[in-house]
Amino acid sequence: MGYLPITDHGLIGDLHTAGLVGCDGRLVWLPWPHFSAPSLFAAILDDNKGGEWVIAPRDWTRSRQAYSGQTAILVTYFETPTGTAELWDWMSPYDSLAPGHDLCRELRCTSGEIEIHGRFAPRPDYARSLPELQIHADGLRFDAHGLAMHLTSDRPWQISGQEAFLDATLQAGEQIRCVLRG
Secondary structure (H helix, E strand, C coil): CCCCCHHHEEEEECCCCEEEEECCCEEEEEECCCCCCCEEECCCCCCCCCCEEEEEECCCCEEEEEECCCCCCEEEEEECCCEEEEEEEEECCCCCCCCCCEEEEEEEEEEEEEEEEEEEECCHHHHCCCCCCEEECCEEEEEECCEEEEEEECCCCEEECCEEEEEEEEECCCEEEEEEEC
16 A cells, blocks of 8 residues: 555554554554564554555545544545544553453544455564454454464454455444454
């Protein structure tokens, strides 16, 4: 897809790790589960094989990013020829008493109708390993860095090779929610 300028990215984090989300809806950098861990997504380093997680309207024409109020919730606003959408990205603050990290992504159609596209292509350890994605009732499962990872979603993903895809149409007021846990 090409590289965006670094200024076209927003930062999300949980005090132990952080990810970069482009204004195109691509999560292009995420070490997991902490800052010094190997990457889970690293498209910012190698767009062809670094791995990414995309959720965005298919034919968006303009986008911009801002944080919601005084929070660390990143909102990417999209305009398309047929409607508008907001992508909300955040990580819950991680506490050592909690069972694990999570990264939440929610794409909301705010007006009209939008065709959305999702691509989930984790490439653990700076793309030195390819996880085997498995479909489960509520999403996808895979292993990375010795951790069992789980992507829950309220819409089904389809696996093709080492990645998964999601295509859907959303009307105003509808959304897609995904949570990555590990």
